[in-house]
Amino acid sequence: MSESAALELKLPPKVPGEKPGTGHMEEFNVNFARFLMRCNAECGELAEYNMAGQQTVLMSGPEAQEAFLKGLDKQLSRAAAYQAMVPVFGEGVIFDAPPERMKTQLKIQVDALRYQNMKSYAQVIAQEVEDWVAGWGDEGEMDFLDEFIRLTLHTACHCLLGADFRYKMTEEFKSLYHDLERGLQAIAFVDPYLQQPIFAARDKARARLQELISEIIAERRANADRQYGDALETFMSGTYKDGTHLSDNEITGLVIATMFAGHHTSSGTAAWTAVEFARNPEFTPEVLAEVQQVYAQGGELTFEALRELPKLERFIEEVLRLHPPLVLLMRRVIEDIDYKGTLIEAGKTVAISTYGSHRNPDYFPDPERFDPRRPQANTAQLMWAYIPFGGGPHKCAGNAFALMQLKSIFAALLPRYEFELVDAPESYQDDLSAMVLKPSSPCRLRYRRRQP
Incomplete structure (x- = not known):
C-alpha cells in the first residue's frame, strides 16, 4: 500500500x-x-x-x-x-521454520490425522475408556478435570506414540508435559524468553522430552520392518521436497504440537461436557437413546458409528460454543x-x-x-x-481428532453412569488463567451407575 x-x-x-x-x-x-x-x-x-x-x-x-x-x-x-x-x-519446528518447511511439517501433521489413522485411533480411545472406568464401581465422586487430563494424555500418547510407549509411560513424562503447558501463560506472548522459573522449567522439559522420544525413534529405526499405525510412524516417514527426513528435534516438535492439538484442548472440553450433562440433565435422555441405539445395531462404537451421533455432536458443539478451548x-x-x-x-x-x-x-x-x-x-x-477451532485454510488440524475423542468418551460413559454436581451450579466457572480454557479447579462431580 x-x-x-x-x-x-x-x-x-x-x-x-x-x-x-x-x-x-x-x-x-x-x-x-x-x-x-x-x-x-x-x-x-x-x-x-x-x-x-x-x-x-x-x-x-x-x-x-x-x-x-x-x-x-x-x-x-x-x-x-x-x-x-x-x-x-x-527450534526449526512449525512457527520457527522457513515457510516451505513449515508448510511441509503441517502437511505431515495433517497426514497423521487422516481418515485411515482415525479409524484405528477410535479403537484405541475406546479401549482407554474401558480401562479407565474399570475400577469406578457403582458410585463415587471425583475431580473430573484431573481425571480427564489423565485420560486424554493417555489417549493422545497411545495414538501418537504407540502402545509400547503408552504402557511404559511414567509420571516423569506427565510432569514434563505439564511443565510445557505451564510455559504458555499470557506473558509468554509478550516475551517467551524472560528470566522466569516457569520458562526455565519449560525449556528443561522440552529437552528431556526430546531425549525420551529420540529413544523411541532409535528403537523403531532398529526395527524398520515393523508397522505401528500411529502418528509417530507418519512423522518418521515424512520427507521434505529434497527427500530428507525430519530430524529427531522436528519429530519431537510435531509430536508435542499434535498432542497440544489433541489433548491440550480436549481435557478441558471433556470436563465441561461432563459438567453440562450434570447441570442440564433434561438433555441427557435423547442423547443416551441415540447412543444406545447405535450400540444395539452394532455392538461397538467404531469410527463410522461415532459419525452417526448427531445429538451427542450437537451437545458437544454447544459446550464448545460456551467454553471454546482457544x-x-x-x-x-x-x-x-x-x-x-x-x-x-x-x-x-x-x-x-x-x-x-x-x-x-x-x-x-x-x-x-x-x-x-x-x-x-x-x-x-x-x-x-x-x-471454536478457527476456520479457513488454517483451521486447527486436531479438531477432527478432538471431536472423535470427545464422542468416544461420552458414548462409553453415558450408558453406564449418570452425573450430578457436587458443588453449587454457579461455582463451576471458566478458568481464564491460561490461554486454553478449562473449568476452574476442583471440578467435582458425583457419578452413579445407571439402573437397567
Whole structure:
C-alpha cells in the first residue's frame, strides 16, 4: 500500500483505560476474555489495545473474523504472532521454520490425522475408556478435570506414540508435559524468553522430552520392518521436497504440537461436557437413546458409528460454543491492511476472540444459556461466528481428532453412569488463567451407575 493511500484511511478506535508502560496488560491478565468483550462493546468491529508496547487490533463479528481467518500468511503471519510456541515446539519446528518447511511439517501433521489413522485411533480411545472406568464401581465422586487430563494424555500418547510407549509411560513424562503447558501463560506472548522459573522449567522439559522420544525413534529405526499405525510412524516417514527426513528435534516438535492439538484442548472440553450433562440433565435422555441405539445395531462404537451421533455432536458443539478451548487467535500484520476504510498497519498484531464471538446475541440469542437445540452452529449463516477451532485454510488440524475423542468418551460413559454436581451450579466457572480454557479447579462431580 502506498504512503498516500494509507494517509487517506482512518485508524482503528483505541480502547480506553491504557496505563503508561504496560498499556492494557494488567486488565488483560486479570480476565482477558472479559477484557476483549469490553473492547468490542466499547469500540465496535475494530478495537486497538496495547500489550506492553505491542499494539493489537481486535477484529470482532463474522465479517471481520472471516477476513482474519482467510488471510494469507504473507499478509497475516501466524508464525510471527505465535513465537511463544517456539520454545515449546522447538527450534526449526512449525512457527520457527522457513515457510516451505513449515508448510511441509503441517502437511505431515495433517497426514497423521487422516481418515485411515482415525479409524484405528477410535479403537484405541475406546479401549482407554474401558480401562479407565474399570475400577469406578457403582458410585463415587471425583475431580473430573484431573481425571480427564489423565485420560486424554493417555489417549493422545497411545495414538501418537504407540502402545509400547503408552504402557511404559511414567509420571516423569506427565510432569514434563505439564511443565510445557505451564510455559504458555499470557506473558509468554509478550516475551517467551524472560528470566522466569516457569520458562526455565519449560525449556528443561522440552529437552528431556526430546531425549525420551529420540529413544523411541532409535528403537523403531532398529526395527524398520515393523508397522505401528500411529502418528509417530507418519512423522518418521515424512520427507521434505529434497527427500530428507525430519530430524529427531522436528519429530519431537510435531509430536508435542499434535498432542497440544489433541489433548491440550480436549481435557478441558471433556470436563465441561461432563459438567453440562450434570447441570442440564433434561438433555441427557435423547442423547443416551441415540447412543444406545447405535450400540444395539452394532455392538461397538467404531469410527463410522461415532459419525452417526448427531445429538451427542450437537451437545458437544454447544459446550464448545460456551467454553471454546482457544479463547484468542492471533496473527502479526506483515503488510498494511485496508479493512473497510480503516488502516491496520504492518507490525501490529490482529486478534479474534472466540469467547466473545460465541456470546454475540445477534447470532446466539440468550448467549449464556446452554441449549444444544439452538440452530446448528456449523451452518453457512454462522460459519464465521462459531469458530471454536478457527476456520479457513488454517483451521486447527486436531479438531477432527478432538471431536472423535470427545464422542468416544461420552458414548462409553453415558450408558453406564449418570452425573450430578457436587458443588453449587454457579461455582463451576471458566478458568481464564491460561490461554486454553478449562473449568476452574476442583471440578467435582458425583457419578452413579445407571439402573437397567
